[in-house]
Amino acid sequence: STLATACVISGLPESIIAAACARSGQRVLHVDSRNYYGGNWASFSFSGLLSWIKENQQKTDLSDECEDWRKLILEDEEAIPLSSKDKTIQHVEDFCFGDQDSAEGVEEAGALPKLPVFGAPAAQGESPGPEKESPAAEGIPLASQESPQALGSDAARAAAGDGAGAAPGSGAAPSTAAGDSAPQPAKTEAAPSENAAQEPKKITYSQIVREGRRFNIDLVSKLLYSRGLLIDLLIKSNVSRYAEFKNATRVLAFREGRVEQVPCSRADVFNSRQLTMVEKRMLMKFLTFCLDYEQHPEEYQAYESSTFAQFLQTRKLTPSLQHFILHSIAMVSETESSTLQGLQATKKFLQCLGRYGNTPFLFPLYGQGEIPQCFCRLCAVFGGIYCLRHAVCCLVLDRASGRCKAIVDHFGQRISANYFIVEDSYLSESTCTNVCYRQISRAVLITDQSVLNTDSEQQVSVLTVPPLEPGTAAVRVIELCSSTMTCMKDTYLVHLTCPSAKTAREDLEPVVQKLFNLNTETENEELEKPRVLWAVYFNMRDSSGVEKSSYSGLPTNVYVCSGPDSALGNDCAVKQAETIFREMFPAEEFCPPPPNPEDIIYDEDEIEPEESGLNNSPETKPETSAEENSSEGGAAVTKEE
Amino acid sequence: MMAIRELKVCLLGDTGVGKSSIVCRFVQDHFDHNISPTIGASFMTKTVPCGNELHKFLIWDTAGQERFHSLAPMYYRGSAAAVIVYDITKQDSFHTLKKWVKELKEHGPENIVMAIAGNKCDLSDIREVPMKDAKEYAESIGAIVVETSAKNAVNIEELFQGISQQIPPLDPHENSNNGAIKLGRQTSQTGRRCC
Numbered sequence: 001s002t003l004a005t006a007c008v009i010s011g012l013p014e015s016i017i018a019a020a021c022a023r024s025g026q027r028v029l030h031v032d033s034r035n036y037y038g039g040n041w042a043s044f045s046f047s048g049l050l051s052w053i054k055e056n057q058q059k060t061d062l063s064d065e066c067e068d069w070r071k072l073i074l075e076d077e078e079a080i081p082l083s084s085k086d087k088t089i090q091h092v093e094d095f096c097f098g099d100q101d102s103a104e105g106v107e108e109a110g111a112l113p114k115l116p117v118f119g120a121p122a123a124q125g126e127s128p129g130p131e132k133e134s135p136a137a138e139g140i141p142l143a144s145q146e147s148p149q150a151l152g153s154d155a156a157r158a159a160a161g162d163g164a165g166a167a168p169g170s171g172a173a174p175s176t177a178a179g180d181s182a183p184q185p186a187k188t189e190a191a192p193s194e195n196a197a198q199e200p201k202k203i204t205y206s207q208i209v210r211e212g213r214r215f216n217i218d219l220v221s222k223l224l225y226s227r228g229l230l231i232d233l234l235i236k237s238n239v240s241r242y243a244e245f246k247n248a249t250r251v252l253a254f255r256e257g258r259v260e261q262v263p264c265s266r267a268d269v270f271n272s273r274q275l276t277m278v279e280k281r282m283l284m285k286f287l288t289f290c291l292d293y294e295q296h297p298e299e300y301q302a303y304e305s306s307t308f309a310q311f312l313q314t315r316k317l318t319p320s321l322q323h324f325i326l327h328s329i330a331m332v333s334e335t336e337s338s339t340l341q342g343l344q345a346t347k348k349f350l351q352c353l354g355r356y357g358n359t360p361f362l363f364p365l366y367g368q369g370e371i372p373q374c375f376c377r378l379c380a381v382f383g384g385i386y387c388l389r390h391a392v393c394c395l396v397l398d399r400a401s402g403r404c405k406a407i408v409d410h411f412g413q414r415i416s417a418n419y420f421i422v423e424d425s426y427l428s429e430s431t432c433t434n435v436c437y438r439q440i441s442r443a444v445l446i447t448d449q450s451v452l453n454t455d456s457e458q459q460v461s462v463l464t465v466p467p468l469e470p471g472t473a474a475v476r477v478i479e480l481c482s483s484t485m486t487c488m489k490d491t492y493l494v495h496l497t498c499p500s501a502k503t504a505r506e507d508l509e510p511v512v513q514k515l516f517n518l519n520t521e522t523e524n525e526e527l528e529k530p531r532v533l534w535a536v537y538f539n540m541r542d543s544s545g546v547e548k549s550s551y552s553g554l555p556t557n558v559y560v561c562s563g564p565d566s567a568l569g570n571d572c573a574v575k576q577a578e579t580i581f582r583e584m585f586p587a588e589e590f591c592p593p594p595p596n597p598e599d600i601i602y603d604e605d606e607i608e609p610e611e612s613g614l615n616n617s618p619e620t621k622p623e624t625s626a627e628e629n630s631s632e633g634g635a636a637v638t639k640e641e
Numbered sequence: 642m643m644a645i646r647e648l649k650v651c652l653l654g655d656t657g658v659g660k661s662s663i664v665c666r667f668v669q670d671h672f673d674h675n676i677s678p679t680i681g682a683s684f685m686t687k688t689v690p691c692g693n694e695l696h697k698f699l700i701w702d703t704a705g706q707e708r709f710h711s712l713a714p715m716y717y718r719g720s721a722a723a724v725i726v727y728d729i730t731k732q733d734s735f736h737t738l739k740k741w742v743k744e745l746k747e748h749g750p751e752n753i754v755m756a757i758a759g760n761k762c763d764l765s766d767i768r769e770v771p772m773k774d775a776k777e778y779a780e781s782i783g784a785i786v787v788e789t790s791a792k793n794a795v796n797i798e799e800l801f802q803g804i805s806q807q808i809p810p811l812d813p814h815e816n817s818n819n820g821a822i823k824l825g826r827q828t829s830q831t832g833r834r835c836c
């Protein structure tokens with residue numbers, strides 16, 4: 001039978017499209033060769049991430065790939081092969097800053113090994129128990145000069161419970177690394193949490209392994225602008241009911257070697273201890289102007305051809321205020337962004353303030369990786385069929401019509417459909433020869449303290465570190481606390497992101513060194529900085545902004561979604577999904593609220609309130625309630641039918 | 642006023658064992674012979690008293706994603722309890738129960754309350770799964786177990802009462818929702834029919 005739409009891979013835009021299609025009555029099949037949702041938008045437990053790292057460090061070339069499916073292609077057809085190995089992740093380097101020896105044989109509490117499987121037959125997904133044997137050459141040499149022990153994937157396996165001791169390939173790592181039974185009383189360390197009473201909360205690597213399921217580590221690091229397209233879509237489609245969020249609590253700046261909090265709402269400015277009265281007045285005046293800068297063109301017209309940074313210099317702002325506004329509020333480039341871009345960005349930031357709290361951002365509990373799953377659920381609720389661990393070998397092109405008519409899966413099964421949504425990473429090299437990709441540099445750290453300690457340890461912070469050297473990019477840092485359900489108690493999960501110039505480690509390590517302490521033996525002056533317990537660096541392909549026309553030989557009914565982009569918000573994915581959906585079904589509404597009586601919450605006492613945080617930001621309040629009403633009104637009306 | 646505690650409960654089990662029928666019976670006291678394989682009706686609530694608390698069950702039904710073993714981890718997030726359903730007239734469905742339990746252990750929260758429901762007990766003349774097997778298995782994994790009939794309204798209330806009783810009392814130090822934000826909950830959704 002023919003499906004209306006087939007989606008391949010389950011990243012955010014594909015999941016939104018799948019939901020939108022199912023919602024408007026299309027039959028949707030959603031397949032992903034991995035055994036997890038989200039593709040490069042996924043999040044992992046700690047052991048899951050170790051497996052993902054291992055998988056991406058093995059650069060085995062599957063040149064002897066089975067091409068049996070070619071036999072299934074008829075004479076009047078042509079096959080467009082799809083790639084079976086993900087090539088979007090490169091330069092994966094992980095480090096353990098501590099005694100991972102003691103973690104040998106430690107098992108994640110209550111978990112079965114969960115192997116991300118790309119392009120593997122379904123049967124493999126279930127295989128219990130640790131994997132045997134490993135290829136000797138593990139790709140990238142992990143040895144590092146100044147860092148402590150490089151944790152190779154062999155060590156990772158050992159840590160995950162294999163306990164096989166020194167494995168081939170660990171020769172690349174310093175001799176203190178994994179496996180070698182160093183003369184250490186490591187095993188006596190069984191209950192570290194107890195005897196650590198005198199020394200506050202020293203988390204060890206083995207605790208991280210044991211508590212691995214408390215981690216939900218995102219491959220992409222993003223936040224939701226509280227008035228961004230994704231929040232609007234979540235609310236409009238009612239998908240928001242499947243998720244919960246935390247407000248980002250702080251916006252931070254890094255200036256003159258120190259991390260400081262940026263006052264951004266009126267209440268913050270008012271309460272700030274670091275600003276003088278004069279500064280408070282200056283800042284409020286400037287922010288108030290930004291909120292309706294369009295009304296006052298005379299104020300900025302003369303600077304339209306200057307950079308925003310230059311414009312700020314003319315505005316009677318102290319250097320620290322200029323820094324806050326440029327890097328932490330507008331978050332634009334000092335050298336490249338124009339005055340108008342800066343004003344727009346500042347306005348967007350300010351408009352998002354106060355809807356849910358004191359900063360403009362929300363973060364999903366359990367990580368960004370939940371969001372694609374929420375849309376997949378909506379799709380499934382409206383009849384979409386979901387198959388993980390299901391690889392697709394090729395698209396089948398009908399020569400006569402020039403349209404794609406089916407996919408062939410790894411069982412040799414043909415599935416017909418009218419539309420096909422494919423993620424960029426699935427396209428083979430021959431399709432992408434003319435495509436020029438950018439890269440994103442990512443780092444994920446597990447640390448023992450916040451970059452800025454205050455009375456509350458449960459903080460979600462956004463920090464922009466300006467370029468350390470001219471010509472490099474600013475680095476975005478998002479620090480998550482354990483109440484976001486992304487890391488274990490007494491640790492922080494820190495995500496660093498920037499557009500790549502070099503490998504992720506080359507791009508980001510300088511910033512990591514500025515903010516954190518990478519040495520196990522702490523010198524006194526370093527004591528204040530958070531310690532890094534574990535770190536991984538990797539580059540991810542940024543396929544956003546690639547024109548469809550740059551892919552060669554794709555039929556018109558095949559739509560390509562990009563992988564994650566490097567921006568902080570999610571507007572890019574939502575826009576892309578909506579654009580593709582409208583191209584496919586111009587007459588249909590995009591993700592309307594569910595009118596289906598079968599999908600209405602059956603409830604006695606549903607209670608209202610959109611959050612109380614509204615009250616604490618006078619500057620945006622009138623507008624806020626207006627919009628609130630309209631969006632809720634819209635939803636309610638459709639539900640009434 | 643009594644405190645209301647929201648408890649997420651998710652349902653698991655092979656297709657056709659009667660998961661949706663159980664929810665429908667519990668929430669609406671209604672049974673439909675021609676209920677379609679679950680599309681829609683993915684989220685229902687019902688509040689029941691328990692001691693000096695009110696338990697508001699947020700019941701998540703599978704949406705067919707389990708058919709090809711593609712349930713998203715998000716389905717289990719924050720669940721206080723899981724109802725794992727088999728059909729007493731289908732040995733197979735009891736067999737796969739164990740896989741669901743394993744899956745739950747892997748993806749579900751640590752302290753999740755597990756309840757096993759042997760559904761369709763009105764059809765005991767064509768029973769394939771002896772009650773004893775279910776009891777033994779449930780005991781071995783520390784789950785509660787009842788045989789239910791969504792059709793004849795047998796043991797459905799009891800199933801959820803059993804869950805209520807297993808829920809540990811609220812720790813007064815612990816803020817139940819931890820300041821998490823729910824987006825766009827609206828007022829006018831009362832008393833709508835669902836399946």
Ligand SMILES: Cc1cc2nc3c(=O)[nH]c(=O)nc-3n(C[C@H](O)[C@H](O)[C@H](O)COP(=O)(O)OP(=O)(O)OC[C@H]3O[C@@H](n4cnc5c(N)ncnc54)[C@H](O)[C@@H]3O)c2cc1C
Pocket residue numbers: 122123124125126389708709710733734736737740741744
């Ligand atoms: C929670 C859960 C997770 C699973 N995860 C995986 C996995 O990761 N990888 C994997 O390969 N398999 C998975 N399976 C499927 C299971 O392993 C299959 O039953 C097995 O692969 C088939 O082996 P068999 O031929 O011996 O089973 P059979 O004896 O043929 O079947 C055993 C039982 O499983 C049911 N069953 C088998 N296949 C399916 C199916 N596709 N959909 C619905 N029911 C089915 C049958 O109805 C029967 O009740 C999972 C099953 C469950 C319940």
Ligand SMILES: Nc1nc2c(ncn2[C@@H]2O[C@H](COP(=O)(O)OP(=O)(O)OP(=O)(O)O)[C@@H](O)[C@H]2O)c(=O)[nH]1
Pocket residue numbers: 654655656657658659660661662663673674675676677678679680703705760761762763764789790791792793
């Ligand atoms: N005799 C009898 N039939 C029942 C009972 N409960 C459910 N059924 C029937 O079993 C069939 C399947 O029930 P559903 O509630 O749709 O099962 P489900 O587990 O939700 O199935 P999926 O949504 O496909 O996963 C329906 O025809 C019901 O009428 C019961 O207690 N007794």
Ligand SMILES: [Mg+2]
Pocket residue numbers: 660661662678679702
């Ligand atoms: Mg059902």
